[in-house]
Amino acid sequence: MTILHSREKLTLANELIYEIKVKDAMTREVIYFSEEATFREIQLAMKKNRISGVPILDEKKNIIGIVSIDNVITALDQNYVNDKVKDYMTKEVVTIPQNYSLVSAIKKFEQYKFGRLPVTENAHSHKIVGILTMGDILNRLLLNIQTIAENVEKKEDKNLQISEDLLKQAQQKPLRFEVKKADFDNAGRVASIIRNYLQKMNIDKQILRRVSIVCYEAEMNISIHSLGGYISVQIEGNNIIIIAVDYGPGIPDIEEAMKPGFTTASEQIRALGFGAGMGLPNIKKCADYLELESSMETGTILKAVIHLGG
Amino acid sequence: MKIKEIVNILDAEVLTGEDLLEQDIEAFAASDLLSDVLALGKDNFLLLTGLTSQQVVRTAEIAGGIGVVFVRGKAPEQEAIGLARSHHIPLLMTSKTMFEACRAITEAIISEEKK
Numbered sequence: 001m002t003i004l005h006s007r008e009k010l011t012l013a014n015e016l017i018y019e020i021k022v023k024d025a026m027t028r029e030v031i032y033f034s035e036e037a038t039f040r041e042i043q044l045a046m047k048k049n050r051i052s053g054v055p056i057l058d059e060k061k062n063i064i065g066i067v068s069i070d071n072v073i074t075a076l077d078q079n080y081v082n083d084k085v086k087d088y089m090t091k092e093v094v095t096i097p098q099n100y101s102l103v104s105a106i107k108k109f110e111q112y113k114f115g116r117l118p119v120t121e122n123a124h125s126h127k128i129v130g131i132l133t134m135g136d137i138l139n140r141l142l143l144n145i146q147t148i149a150e151n152v153e154k155k156e157d158k159n160l161q162i163s164e165d166l167l168k169q170a171q172q173k174p175l176r177f178e179v180k181k182a183d184f185d186n187a188g189r190v191a192s193i194i195r196n197y198l199q200k201m202n203i204d205k206q207i208l209r210r211v212s213i214v215c216y217e218a219e220m221n222i223s224i225h226s227l228g229g230y231i232s233v234q235i236e237g238n239n240i241i242i243i244a245v246d247y248g249p250g251i252p253d254i255e256e257a258m259k260p261g262f263t264t265a266s267e268q269i270r271a272l273g274f275g276a277g278m279g280l281p282n283i284k285k286c287a288d289y290l291e292l293e294s295s296m297e298t299g300t301i302l303k304a305v306i307h308l309g310g
Numbered sequence: 311m312k313i314k315e316i317v318n319i320l321d322a323e324v325l326t327g328e329d330l331l332e333q334d335i336e337a338f339a340a341s342d343l344l345s346d347v348l349a350l351g352k353d354n355f356l357l358l359t360g361l362t363s364q365q366v367v368r369t370a371e372i373a374g375g376i377g378v379v380f381v382r383g384k385a386p387e388q389e390a391i392g393l394a395r396s397h398h399i400p401l402l403m404t405s406k407t408m409f410e411a412c413r414a415i416t417e418a419i420i421s422e423e424k425k
Contacts, residue, residue, distance in 0.1 A: 012387075012388070145388055146388075148388035148389060148392070149388040149389065149391040149392035149395070150392060151392065152364070152388070152389045152391075152392025152393055152396070153392035153393070153395045153396045154392075156392065156393055156396035156397070157396050160396070184365065185364060185365075185389070187365075187368075188365070188368040188369075188372060191372045192368070192371065192372065192397070195371075195372060205353050205374065206353065208374070209353060209372075209373060209374040212372045212373075213348050213372060213373060215372075216348065216368070216369070216372045217348065272344070272361075272363060272365055273341075273342060273343055273344035273345070273347075273359075273361050273363075273365060273366070273369070274344055274345055274365070275345070276343050276345035276346065277345075278345040278346065278348070278349055279345065281349075282345070282348055282349045285349070285351075
């Protein structure tokens with residue numbers, strides 16, 4: 001598999017095959033037989049359960065052989081289908097311990113071209129605790145990938161729910177949201193919360209957009225350029241007041257920072273689609289009133305006011 | 311023009327939001343620079359982009375977008391899909407390049423105007 005040899009950036013599935021253990025992907029209900037079983041019995045079980053191979057275990061559930069559909073076909077072909085499997089089964093069985101990662105399992109599937117791998121209790125044991133196919137691996141990967149999206153969705157839904165009660169308080173006192181340094185995945189959280197809240201208050205769409213853009217750009221600025229800070233939101237009569245405070249290092253030349261296209265953002269930020277030097281000019285465009293103060297000792301304070309109309 | 315029509319025009323796959331395709335598109339944005347999308351100044355727009363991060367969806371939602379098209383067959387990150395579901399923003403994916411996609415949409419708009 002080329003994926004294992006690639007030196008390129010790890011893809012999601014690639015990361016997961018290292019993280020997930022065999023025991024988390026395997027099927028635990030193993031259909032197995034003793035060496036006293038006949039090929040006919042096994043053939044019927046294969047048909048009934050839609051499987052193409054079964055492990056042969058002793059009374060202590062230790063693996064002593066495997067019978068694949070190929071073995072059954074040969075038995076049919078050479079007329080010993082009613083014989084016991086004991087003398088014909090494949091005795092050199094490749095197994096995998098349950099605490100190994102999926103990457104080892106995939107390597108074995110590649111190397112031996114088997115359809116399934118019996119899973120042992122540990123590396124020194126022959127006791128079978130499960131069975132693993134490429135289908136099991138695929139199912140597990142798909143499940144894990146789906147979970148990532150689901151977790152983000154749940155977290156965001158929760159965020160938006162909290163916002164309503166919280167923002168009602170914003171009419172009495174400023175509401176404070178922490179913004180962490182370099183936390184780009186969460187930047188925009190405050191903007192979303194406020195947008196969601198104002199939307200329910202039937203605020204004009206254009207004003208809604210301007211408020212959330214000021215918030216988002218301010219959040220991005222804090223996480224990109226500063227050591228961290230917070231956004232405070234207050235609704236005062238017909239105005240919304242957004243204050244973004246960071247703990248430094250400060251803007252050396254505010255006039256220059258306000259110029260469209262001026263930027264000090266890194267390549268990483270640019271790869272995300274930001275850092276074009278449009279943040280502060282865009283905030284200025286969207287706000288009805290803007291105040292910006294910066295000190296190289298204490299950091300930057302941005303205050304934007306937007307009239308909510310009506 | 312409805313998002314549903316874009317699905318046809320771009321031969322696009324709907325990654326999430328099958329039930330949100332009846333919305334009317336009022337403007338288009340085609341950009342890999344999210345800062346520019348934030349400066350667009352229009353509501354109810356459809357965003358076409360080559361970026362795949364969750365910030366794309368965040369930006370679209372905040373700037374008043376109603377859908378996102380990922381061009382050149384690049385699938386968005388799973389986080390982007392989760393965020394889109396939470397905010398009810400449909401995500402489409404087309405194998406067309408940005409240029410081809412813009413051209414196909416423009417041609418459809420022109421032929422609609424001629425009618």
